[in-house]
């Protein structure tokens with residue numbers, strides 16, 4: 001075990017399990033126990049019971065059980081060490097680790113973490129009180145973001161000064177730079193990373209700040225030399241922050257994502273806020289990067305239904321083919337929100353929040369969405385127009401790895417474009433053959449042969465534990481490796 005065993009016992013001893021579970025479950029006292037609706041399976045009559053005296057919970061429905069640490073592991077999707085750290089943080093206990101190296105490592109991480117927490121507070125305070133933030137406050141109000149939203153998302157303002165944050169933090173230059181908060185200029189002076197920008201703090205899924213996104217105010221789109229400035233600037237990668245793995249808003253969205261079995265993925269911080277304001281608090285955003293496999297790996301245990309709320313048609317062919325592969329690999333269903341063309345969720349939410357709800361309920365499977373686009377812009381009135389649509393549709397359909405799915409969509413195209421299914425089938429086979437480099441091998445019917453079962457699928461089909469609850473190896477627990 002990486003954390004000193006006495007510390008683990010102390011954490012369990014000082015955790016109020018009723019208060020902890022009460023954050024997620026409405027509990028009622030019945031005799032010596034407290035009962036409520038189980039947070040781990042859907043039910044209408046309570047079968048989840050907490051024994052506060054003994055410090056454990058048990059569900060008669062799904063047999064989930066354990067102590068405070070297992071509850072945190074299960075509900076927050078954390079590994080053992082992170083769960084103990086989470087509870088220690090709540091109880092104000094400083095943990096000691098088994099080896100000196102790990103202790104040093106952990107204390108380094110915790111000083112980076114502490115600097116980030118202080119930075120969140122500093123920026124938020126600037127937005128609320130600084131005279132220099134007047135324009136920022138005006139800008140946010142003009143975007144319908146009121147104080148309630150500032151608080152919920154911890155919005156802030158980075159002053160237009162070279163080292164205001166550094167001056168406030170009182171941390172070493174090393175911590176300042178390593179936390180991604182600033183850099184050393186050529187004269188060896190610390191400089192703030194973000195200046196004169198509205199700040200969107202980025203939290204990890206357990207709610208700890210790891211990075212910042214900064215948005216420039218609309219009038220200031222050029223620097224003093226007339227060079228255009230980027231609209232958004234983000235923290236660099238740090239030991240605490242990897243943008244490939246981080247989803248903005250996941251800490252706040254997690255509960256609703258699990259409850260509704262659905263997650264909405266946007267491209268912008270203000271898109272996420274718009275969904276929350278429209279009463280759909282299960283949206284997250286990538287942080288200035290395309291959707292990656294690491295992102296999906298992270299959310300696959302929260303929800304299998306993913307709704308893309310950005311223009312997925314512009315993602316490029318190599319990206320769209322990946323989506324189908326990921327659907328298969330992680331058993332996901334990828335949908336595309338029904339957004340009006342050319343408007344992002346942030347803008348739409350300002351003008352017509354109810355339309356955002358329609359975009360979610362009207363989401364279409366990824367392939368259906370792309371074919372619909374073709375029908376919408378194509379010419380269905382002439383033979384030539386219909387033939388062009390067929391060509392484009394076949395190029396899209398043959399990206400899908402499942403023959404049954406391909407066939408079904410092909411029938412829809414044949415129907416819509418009024419061509420014989422047998423002709424279309426022939427063309428699809430030709431297309432598949434000419435792109436066989438994409439599939440590893442095709443069988444006699446031009447279908448890709450079933451890929452070898454992956455280790456993960458194998459474990460699932462044997463009814464083994466969910467990957468996140470299997471025993472975690474020491475290497476995986478290596479502190480440097482955690483998100």
Ligand SMILES: [Zn+2]
Nearest residue numbers: 038041059062
């Ligand atoms: Zn249960």
